[in-house]
Amino acid sequence: MSKLIPLAAAAVLGLIGVAEIALDGAFSRAPAAPVAVLAAVVAGAVIAAWLPVAGTAVVATGFPIATVGGLTGPTGVVVLAFFLAPGWAGYRQPPRRSWAAPLAAQVMASLGTWIAGRAAGSTVAGLGAMAWENLFFGLLAWGAWGVGIVARRLRERADLLARLAAAQDAERTARERAVVVEERQRIARDMHDAVAHSLSVMVLQLGAVRSTLPSGTPQADMLLGVERLGRESVRELRALLGMLRAEPDPTAQPSLARLAELVAEVRAAGLPVQMHIHGDVVSLPRALDASAYRVVQEALTNVLRHAGTVPTTVAVRRDAGRVTVVVENEPGAPGRVGTGGGHGLVGMRERVAMFDGEFAASARADGGFLVRAGFPVTA
Structure with a gap:
């Protein structure tokens, strides 16, 4: 200049x-x-x-x-x-x-x-x-x-x-x-x-x-x-x-913006994960952002614990007034079935209920498992 x-x-x-x-x-x-x-x-x-x-x-x-x-x-x-x-x-x-x-x-x-x-x-x-x-x-x-x-x-x-x-x-x-x-x-x-x-x-x-x-x-x-x-x-x-x-550490707070880091960690643990993000998931309310991240984290932990290292898909979609999180895994190896004594699903359901959202977790017909959480985003 x-x-x-x-x-x-x-x-x-x-x-x-x-x-x-x-x-x-x-x-x-x-x-x-x-x-x-x-x-x-x-x-x-x-x-x-x-x-x-x-x-x-x-x-x-x-x-x-x-x-x-x-x-x-x-x-x-x-x-x-x-x-x-x-x-x-x-x-x-x-x-x-x-x-x-x-x-x-x-x-x-x-x-x-x-x-x-x-x-x-x-x-x-x-x-x-x-x-x-x-x-x-x-x-x-x-x-x-x-x-x-x-x-x-x-x-x-x-x-x-x-x-x-x-x-x-x-x-x-x-x-x-x-x-x-x-x-x-x-x-x-x-x-x-x-x-x-x-x-x-x-x-x-x-x-x-x-x-x-x-x-x-x-x-x-x-x-x-x-x-x-x-x-x-x-x-x-x-x-x-x-x-x-x-x-x-402000950079270590749970957030969907750090979802790629979480996926990289579970991949390093042997879990093959595919991640798909649609829409803007950065400018979310802080509490909702953290809860959505924790749902994904707990769902991936459950996959490792109960199904083993099976192909898993994480999908996050931001629509008008709503954020939807889906974690879906293929059937686990024989003998890799959890005892069902944990509190992971209960904790995820409570996190979603805090925001008047919808939560569903169920086994698929082929033996896989599906976790879906919907969070309403108010202006």
């Missing part, structure tokens, strides 16, 4: 120079010198896109070229370029490197006025005019360079303020995230102290009561089942509390 500015300036200066030559009668009658001056100005502006100081020096040669060509002074396009080129050098490069640009312009202005003075004769009036032109063009070059330096420092200050604002935003976000993590850890500690400990004590007491009963009796078997369920609940509760203690 920075190179486009001097290139555009070269085009504009070229148009102005052509108009000046065409409209000025003296230039149009003897255009050789004005054309040479214009060529130097345009060439210098193009060079300034890559080398601002060198481009300024080439632009400034238009002054002595004009006086050598018989003109009484620089053309209008040279005067305009005398202001633009040193200013551009001061804007693009630091002062320790760009100071040579106005110096080169002043040297060329002094050379041009000296050549013009030699041609006009060394009279008092001529010497005064030479001194004035030299002073005028020197002030013009150095003043333009100063304007460029000021603009450069304003730009650097704006960039610095933008970086500081970004750093402050990042620091504020980090502080807010730290507060969230600390609160989650506090909740996890409180739940562990209030719930997990009490549940563990209950399980231990059940085990103690069961040990007093004769083994093999219905009461002992019932207490054994309750004890096992309690131990499983303690493990699940501690796992949930561990998730609360961990720092949340």
